[in-house]
Amino acid sequence: MEQVEEAVRRLRAGEVVAIPTETVYGLAADASQPEAVARVFALKGRPADHPLILHFASPEQIGAYAAIPQPEVFERLARHCWPGPLTLVLPRKACVPLAITGGQDTVAVRVPKHPLTLALLEQLGRPLVAPSANRFGHTSPTCPEHVRQEFGDQVWVLEGGGCEVGLESTIVDLSGEGWRVLRPGRWLSHQLEAYLGPAKSHQEHLPRVPGALERHYAPRTPARMWRPDQAPSQGRWGWLGFEPRSGLECLLMPTDSEGYGQRLYAALRELDERALDGILVEPVPEGPEWEAIRDRLRRATSGDLESFF
Ligand code: TXA
Ligand code: MG
Numbered sequence: 001m002e003q004v005e006e007a008v009r010r011l012r013a014g015e016v017v018a019i020p021t022e023t024v025y026g027l028a029a030d031a032s033q034p035e036a037v038a039r040v041f042a043l044k045g046r047p048a049d050h051p052l053i054l055h056f057a058s059p060e061q062i063g064a065y066a067a068i069p070q071p072e073v074f075e076r077l078a079r080h081c082w083p084g085p086l087t088l089v090l091p092r093k094a095c096v097p098l099a100i101t102g103g104q105d106t107v108a109v110r111v112p113k114h115p116l117t118l119a120l121l122e123q124l125g126r127p128l129v130a131p132s133a134n135r136f137g138h139t140s141p142t143c144p145e146h147v148r149q150e151f152g153d154q155v156w157v158l159e160g161g162g163c164e165v166g167l168e169s170t171i172v173d174l175s176g177e178g179w180r181v182l183r184p185g186r187w188l189s190h191q192l193e194a195y196l197g198p199a200k201s202h203q204e205h206l207p208r209v210p211g212a213l214e215r216h217y218a219p220r221t222p223a224r225m226w227r228p229d230q231a232p233s234q235g236r237w238g239w240l241g242f243e244p245r246s247g248l249e250c251l252l253m254p255t256d257s258e259g260y261g262q263r264l265y266a267a268l269r270e271l272d273e274r275a276l277d278g279i280l281v282e283p284v285p286e287g288p289e290w291e292a293i294r295d296r297l298r299r300a301t302s303g304d305l306e307s308f309f
Contacts, residue, residue, distance in 0.1 A: 004116055007158045008123045016040055018133045018147045019120065020160025021112040023085045023169050023185070024140035024265070025147050026055070026130030027155065037099055037129055043151065045136045051102035052129040053087050053169075054109045057121035062109050065127065066090035070174060073196060077172070080195065082111040083118060085169040085186040100129055106175045116160045132168060139217050139265045139300070142166045146269060166262035167292050184292040186261070217265075219272040223279035223301045232278065238271040241282030249274060253282075257289040264293065268300060 010017050011028065014036045019028045027044060029036035031054055041048060056062055059078035068074045068090060077086065092107040101107050109127075112118070121128065132140035133147045133155070141147045142163040147155065170185030172192065178200035181189050193199060221238070239248035242255055251267050254260050271279050281301055284290045 001119065003158055004119045004123065007120050007156075010156060011036075011120075011124060011128070016043060016155060018141075018144070018151070018155050018157040019117045019128070019130060020114045020144075020158060020163065021055075021117055021130070022083075022114050022164045023112070023167060024142055024163055024165075025133040025144070025157075026112075026117075026128075027133040027151075028055070028128040028130040030124070031096075031100060031127045031129045034097060034099060037097070040129060040131065043154065044131060044134070046131065047136070048099070049102040050136075051104055051108060052100050052131050054096070054100070054107060054127040055117070055121060055130050056109060056111050056127050057118060057125075059111055061127065062090075065093050065096050066107050066109055067093060069176060070179075073174060073179065076195070077174075078111075081187055083113040084111070085113070085165050085167075086110060087169045087171045087183075089171060089173045089175050089182065091175050106173075108171065110169055113164075114160050116158055120158065137218065139219060139268050140168055142262070142265050146266070149269070162262075164262065165258075166264060166266075167296060170292070184295045186258075186292065188288055188291055190288045217296050218300045218302070219268045219279065221272050221276050221279050223268070223281055225297070225301050226280040226282055232280070235277035236274075238274065238276045238279040239282070240267055240271065240279060243282075248280065249276060257284075257287075257293060260284065260290075261293055264296065 007017050011030050014033050016029050016039050019026050027040055029040045059082055087108050087110040089106050089108050092101050092105050096107045134140050134150050144157045144159050147157050165186045167185055170187035171183040173180045173182050179196055180200045237248045239245050239250045244250045281297055284293055
């Protein structure tokens with residue numbers, strides 16, 4: 001717990017610190033210190049209009065920062081999913097600076113599950129902003145080593161081992177009537193639907209989510225989904241799939257969706273380091289439990305690589 005105390009000290013002093021969560025590592029700053037929040041944007045190279053998530057020690061603290069238009073739904077989700085990989089978008093209260101919400105009238109909030117980060121939040125007694133601890137557009141870090149690959153010794157890391165989920169939290173918009181998934185994650189749409197009833201279908205006032213940009217979460221090496229009619233005729237190619245394929249540098253993935261999600265970003269980083277001409281990704285199953293993985297793979301492979309074949 002000495003590490004937690006050091007993290008608290010550094011955060012109180014206005015420093016940016018990397019923290020473990022059950023999803024991915026976050027680049028944390030005390031939300032009440034505007035200069036510290038600005039440093040998070042600067043370190044990441046993140047555009048000012050891309051909002052940050054506020055992280056809390058417990059759901060009871062959230063009412064001071066956000067309005068809760070559907071208290072029953074909020075309570076049920078809070079009880080069922082927190083601490084855990086779910087983020088809720090709610091109307092912002094005036095005490096939350098627009099610099100945190102990217103100028104929007106809503107604010108994203110979550111209670112993360114990692115024991116060190118929960119202890120840290122409790123000791124700090126204030127929420128932390130914490131985007132994924134990667135430079136803008138890169139894959140998210142799922143272990144301390146990844147954070148160091150992104151920021152070297154610019155950022156002190158609260159060491160909390162590998163991330164259990166490995167993909168960013170599910171984001172649910174609960175800012176008006178009904179609900180809608182803005183970013184899929186471990187909490188799946190069909191699970192939430194079974195729990196909350198059907199999602200809102202119409203898309204007016206869709207809030208900005210940079211995760212919704214194509215080519216977000218992408219490795220530097222060009223990557224594309226493999227199709228049976230195409231094979232590279234030359235060059236060194238990586239293969240991210242379930243079964244080995246001859247002539248390619250293979251990195252084999254778990255066949256269960258949870259194992260796959262936990263491993264995905266580390267696997268993309270490993271392939272990225274091999275200076276390959278490109279990465280071919282085997283399509284994953286169609287089932288609902290692969291929703292978040294299909295989403296991240298689609299974005300990581302959105303470039304056009306026809307010229308490589
Ligand atoms: O799992 C996670 O959520 C991780 C860990 C560290 O907690 N954090 C994370 O933060 O993924 P970040 O900043 O990399 O992604 C946050 C996403 C962005 O796509 C952002 O646009 C969206 O949350 N977001 C934040 N505030 C929002 C708002 N008011 N309305 C809609 N989307 C919002
Ligand atoms: Mg991110």
